[in-house]
Amino acid sequence: MEQPINSLGFAKSPADTRVVVAMSGGVDSSVVAAKLHEEGYDVVGVTLQLYDHGAALAKKGACCAGRDIHDARRVAEEMGFPHYVLDYENKFQEAVIDEFADSYLAGATPVPCIRCNERVKFKDLLETARDLDADCMATGHYIQRMVGDSGPELHSAGDPTKDQSYFLFSTTKEQLDYLRFPLGHHTSKEQTRALAAKYGLSVADKPDSQDICFVPNGNYAAVIEKLRPGAAEPGDIVDVDGNVLGQHRGVIHYTIGQRRGLGIGGLADPLYVVRLDVDKKHVIVGSKDLLATRKVPLREINWLGDDGLLAGGERTIAVKVRSTKPPIDAILRPISDTEAEVELLVAEEGVSPGQACVFYDPDGTRVLGGGWIWRGY
Template identity: 75%
Template sequence: MPSGLNSLGFAKAPADTRVVVAMSGGVDSSVVAAQLKEEGYDVVGVTLQLYDHGAALAKKGACCAGRDIHDARRVAETMGFPHYVLDYETLFRESVIDEFADSYLAGATPVPCIRCNERVKFRDLLNVARDLDADCMATGHYIRRFDGPHGPELHRAADAARDQSYFLFSTTPEQLAFLRFPLGGLASKAETRALAARHGLPVADKPDSQDICFVPNGNYAAVIEKLRPGAAEPGEIVDHEGRVLGRHDGVIRYTVGQRRGLGIGGLDEPLFVVRLDADKRQVVVGPRELLRSRNVALKEVNWLGDGPLEGEHEVLVRVRSTRQPVPATLRPAPGGAEVTLFTPEEGVAPGQACVFYAPEGTRVLGGGWIVRAA
């Protein structure tokens, strides 16, 4: 940080720097708010109510649920800064939940957390922060932001196990200029919890949320059936050559790469879900090698590198949030981009994201949404 700038990069005292903190009620965003308040910043906490309070209270460990709103308020009271709750239920349903349901019905495997960051937190909530005359907005994401020679850059977190860059690839340069991620440089989650304990926060020992916030216990099919009654139509389980092997109760109950629970025992070799054909209501299965893809087509590409995406680039890419980045070639294509993996990857599924990284270092170069893999 250049001399004369505070820890958030502004040339003024922390007390003269207003920062809106997006508070989910979890330990990460709570520590961000507490730490900034201790450093003397003018902190304003904001929590979003994203869906029905009654249903939310019944689900433990969910992001932005009724219990979490209560926890965020308690943290604000403990540290002595104002806290607001905004009703974003309609926007969240229209911008995130509806697309999630429709994508699953179309046989894709969506990532609603990315859409939530893109369409709610980093768009509408960011505008709220500006309306509150904030200098910036801070979140509890584990990712780093550096000021580079051509503007702000997004980098992977110092703790690779906590890195959330996969979920933030669609952040635009304009949004990045206004955002701050104070936890990105921490060595581990244990360090975050130690800070929470030092500040005496009531959420210091609160468990991390494991599920998508509106999907109780990871039961996607139950949520889709509730959102789209009658959508789980039965159909055939077929092999990659079209031979019928069995029946299913709805393609929404299956994911690419799935092996267990297919109900087609007695075969000579293990079979995996290699494709979902929603139009034909077919679950297509095959041997493991059919899961491997090398060429990946993308849409809605967001580029965070220097200058526009042009020509061919050697990059690292991550095709699932749980995968490590691997070498690939990236090039523009009509409507998006194409990626060629140096080594084929298993389970590359439409609806997932493909995130680009610089071949050396930690910089995030952007990403796009997978539309097909071959």
């Protein structure tokens, strides 16, 4: 008699299915581990130490800081499954933090959480899960994995307010075959917290982390100055015609679209940061309409569609150019297997190099991939 498919998609009993759960110490991944353990799976919890959580860069309550490692270990003890802490500090420094600092110094606005998923969690940690003879790796991300006619597909979460697809666009088809996201179908975070309470988890009421794990209180400039001493060189604030309007204390203190804190008051109309010129040490400001962008050049594209990126040619899709806004209509024009231009049907303000542009099926929830915005027109 053929063994029925279990909830993780394997034709064997949960007890014979080993799953490594990436545990950050927060409520989401803790619930995933507890839920799978209760269902009878052979659960192994793994938490990454990504940096020295006693150092000045760390922040109490941030992802993977010392408190979170303690919380993840405590959940594993409460539920009765093994838990390991892996020192990925050097990998994280090389693959995420160094690029974050260099990107900021180059005038970009990087998204280190995507690089962490791409280069550490879904690469090195995933390989560790395979070394542990796990059948799959599960995380607490709010995104859905569905099996279509051509294999596993990535879809946005059931709860649009918690959807994390923007941060997972670079997940490859091979990785997606191995990954599981048990919370992706949940329609609210309250459902997750209710499960945490049901399982009696000590983290049931733990607040969500809002900041990048190694950036205390969202102060990017302070982190860059610590990582790259002397990087914040002063320069001129200029208008689009090159007229000097004031001085700044370092390009790293500014981002595209910024209005407040420019220190050039007394002007008739409000001005926004429209461009950063690192070579000249210029912060270029202008009127709000100059922030509007329709053409977005991309590179390092990860394509998750059924046919190849080039094979499909020009096509209509929906895109996110920032994580906090819903997808908008656009036209995708491939240039190579990893490069393309996206034309937004309605101009978007504040599109910045270093950010991601994520592709969606315009008629559904499927994530078709995405790429990195690399320069402005």
